[in-house]
Amino acid sequence: MSTSDTSHHDDRIAKMSFASVYPHYVTKVEKKNRTKAELHQVIEWLTGYDEKKLNAIIEAKTNFETFFKEAMLNPNAHLIKGVICGYRVEDITNPTTQQTRYLDKLVDELAKGRKMEKILRS
Template sequence: MKTDNTRVYKMAFSGVYPHYIAKAEKKGRTKAEVDAIIFWLTGYDSNKLREIINNKIDFETFFAEAELNPNVSKITGTICGYRVEDIEDPLMQKIRYLDKLIDELAKGKTLEKILRQ
């Protein structure tokens, strides 16, 4: 099944970021933990993240400029009904990796487990 994900790719990361934080905080987790996940996945730091948010960078650019963690292949399981390891579109897979990690945080997993350490 091939779907057109252009709309998702063009969404500003800054538009979704507050939802990641809200999802985590609703379950007693913190913005710092959300940021730690983003930093681990992308190789970004707080300055780069702030720049991405301020410049309303889209998901396509967000992941194009990221240096993905070498352990991303250890991220498995389902998100939104899809197995992340089976998603064929490379950009959508990266977006779902991030969704999956935030989901694990909200479900109470320890940061060590989420960051595949």
């Protein structure tokens, strides 16, 4: 299996609710002295979702497939590169899985103390 073949878990990721993962993102960044506001800034940069929309998504238990289908993905999202969960994000072929890993990568960078300008690929 190549490192870009995520087919064995694409379906699981697509069906997973954003609400089920969101608390883990919050815990991860707060443990590293970053804020929920910074997390929301990163999510908004990637998806276009403001805090109000994010809260509605969490409340509705929207799955990742719908989460990204309805998002206005940042035109610079393709600049997110590197390895997350053993996969090179730029090589993942399934769009939902790739976009979910983009988000994971941004959350990781935030937790690792990377400067916001770098995380937001500006």
